[in-house]
Amino acid sequence: MTARLVFFESWVDAAAERVLSAQPEIEVQRLRYADPRAVNDAAMARAHGYQVQSRTELREPWLGDAALLARSPNLLAMSSTGAGYDYIDVEACTKAGVIVCHQSGTNTEAVAEHALGLILALSKRIGLADKAMRRPGVIDRFALQGNDIRGKTVGLVGLGAIGTRVAGLCGTLFGMRVLACDPYLSAAQVAARGAEKVELPELLRHSDFVSVHCPRNAETLGLFDAAQFAQMKPTAFFLNTARGGIHDEAALAEALAASRIAGAGVDVFLHEPPPHDHPLMAFDNVLLTPHTAGITAESLHDMAVGAAEQWVSLFAGRVPPRLVNPEAWPAYSARFRRILGTPPDPLP
Known part of the structure; x- marks a missing residue:
């Protein structure tokens, strides 16, 4: 089954889309904040993965919170743009059987x-x-x-x-x-x-x-x-x-x-x-400085590639390298098998 990944506006570097475009089993959809709410809600309801923009650029009502989870019944995972993930409600994700990943180390x-x-x-x-x-x-x-x-x-x-x-x-x-x-x-x-x-x-x-x-x-x-x-x-x-x-x-x-x-x-x-x-x-x-410490040409490239490669690994059923909430894995595994048709690997 094709895995559907959504993101808003743009990745921090185009290298992410180059990595993902080489994966025919992953359908990537760009969403726009200016589009009608119903259009974005429909895309989120179908999505299996959500690449969340950084807090500074992220807009309501697209934070990784319980309300978004309720509107996204097929969502299996969320990933932050950088090392921080405080704008994702990890507890709500865990309760919903959704795993959270981040990009620690890339910047x-x-x-x-x-x-x-x-x-x-x-x-x-x-x-x-x-x-x-x-x-x-x-x-x-x-x-x-x-x-x-x-x-x-x-x-x-x-x-x-x-x-x-x-x-x-x-x-x-x-x-x-x-x-x-x-x-x-x-x-x-x-x-x-x-x-x-x-x-x-x-x-x-x-x-x-x-x-x-x-x-x-x-x-x-x-x-x-x-x-x-x-x-x-x-x-x-x-x-x-x-x-x-x-x-x-x-x-x-x-x-x-x-x-x-x-x-x-x-x-x-x-x-x-x-x-x-x-x-x-x-x-x-x-x-x-306006939250630019992690914004260099090199770090943005590494963050984008790191996130894209993690999505490839995740949708292939492997344990992602920067998993935040391993306690969600049992519920996530059951949902992954039900939604995508195959079981993911067990936690090591």
Whole structure:
């Protein structure tokens, strides 16, 4: 039986469609947000797979939630565009016998380099210097002196693929001390990834740079608020290239206004894109980017190819390499056999 895969508007790179076009057993359908709701609902009702756009581009009512699942009786799987999948209701999918996949690892280098770029730019005061150059008047270049990062301490909140790469870059290139807070890794595992395992309060007390690399979920939503910023050194910088909502944006603005921390680099926001009057826009010692850390030519290609190849594997009945909810596999297997006519492989 032909497997039907739907997506809205476009993949992040055309390489995905090239991969899928070589698979005659997979029918790929592009949907458009501007099309009538009834047209898209009909396509979703027939679909076996749904490639979900990134949160910034994704529109209602096409989030991967329980309401969409109720309108999609044949849906077997959803896949996020990148590593994050917080806009897919994994619990609802599991209850419905729908598996969820993501693209973790495909944009590791891009995000890690972006985080390092923010560390360097903040420490060297590159943003401030650039703004000073564009304003009239005499520049006091000694007032723009920065700091070397060699020998400083970076604290990583989350030590997955991206955090591990940041640890390697900071430790190897600049001889930085690398601390990491990750409750799911042992001290030995953290050491093998190039860091020292500490709890969050200790990390905040000792770090010159605090960089967030954990997923957004029930455990991490609102992880950084006024209490956490108060524990940081007044000379320290806060960075988040992970997900909006992990830090309280108002609390961060208050900490900056009170000079409780030295500055920040933020790529992600609770609501994207943020409004032009967002409080963080007012600070010269804050570098802001519009969720572009993972957007490079190389990473977009890798994300698209990774997603397409995962769909090929999934529809062939194999266990996808980046499965989020293996607990859904028994119900999914029964539905896969009923809908597509053959059973998928068992979980290893």
